[in-house]
Amino acid sequence: MADGKFTVTSASVNTDYNLSDVTEYHFEKVDTVTLGVEKLEKANFTLTYTDNTHVRVTGTKARVAQLYSLDGQLLTTRPTANGAVTVSLAKCKPGVYVLRLENDRSFKVIRK
Numbered sequence: 001m002a003d004g005k006f007t008v009t010s011a012s013v014n015t016d017y018n019l020s021d022v023t024e025y026h027f028e029k030v031d032t033v034t035l036g037v038e039k040l041e042k043a044n045f046t047l048t049y050t051d052n053t054h055v056r057v058t059g060t061k062a063r064v065a066q067l068y069s070l071d072g073q074l075l076t077t078r079p080t081a082n083g084a085v086t087v088s089l090a091k092c093k094p095g096v097y098v099l100r101l102e103n104d105r106s107f108k109v110i111r112k
Contacts, residue, residue, distance in 0.1 A: 052112050055099055058084040062101035067109075070096050 006017045045059035057065065057080075065085045067075045075092065078085050087099060089111045100106045 047107060049109065053090045054086055054088055055107075055109055056084070056086045057099075057101065060085070060101050060104050062104040064102045066100045066102065067092075068098045068100060070098070 004019050006019050008015045008017070046057070048056045050056065060080060060083050062080055062085075064080060065078045065087050067077075067087050067089070069075055075097070076087065078087050085101075089097065089109065092111050094111050097109045097111060098106055099109050
């Protein structure tokens with residue numbers, strides 16, 4: 001995400017979308033996928049960010065998901081159930097947040 005564009009790159013495709021037109025994106029691990037500096041090891045891990053308000057994770061080993069502001073303030077903690085959790089950003093102001101999956105991985109989430 002840069003210069004108002006959401007770029008999707010794979011071995012065979014490189015596509016840009018206007019960031020203002022993107023309301024949902026979904027990552028699904030098929031093999032080993034590099035996301036940032038981490039590799040997703042679990043074949044059924046998914047992260048879905050819907051309508052700029054809800055982050056849904058499935059296939060996690062974490063017992064809880066925590067949402068933090070960039071200044072480190074813990075905003076909410078949600079327990080997982082059967083490897084899945086949904087975290088709402090509906091009450092959050094526009095900005096950047098960190099979704100931390102306990103003992104698993106973390107993601108940057110941007111609320112517009």
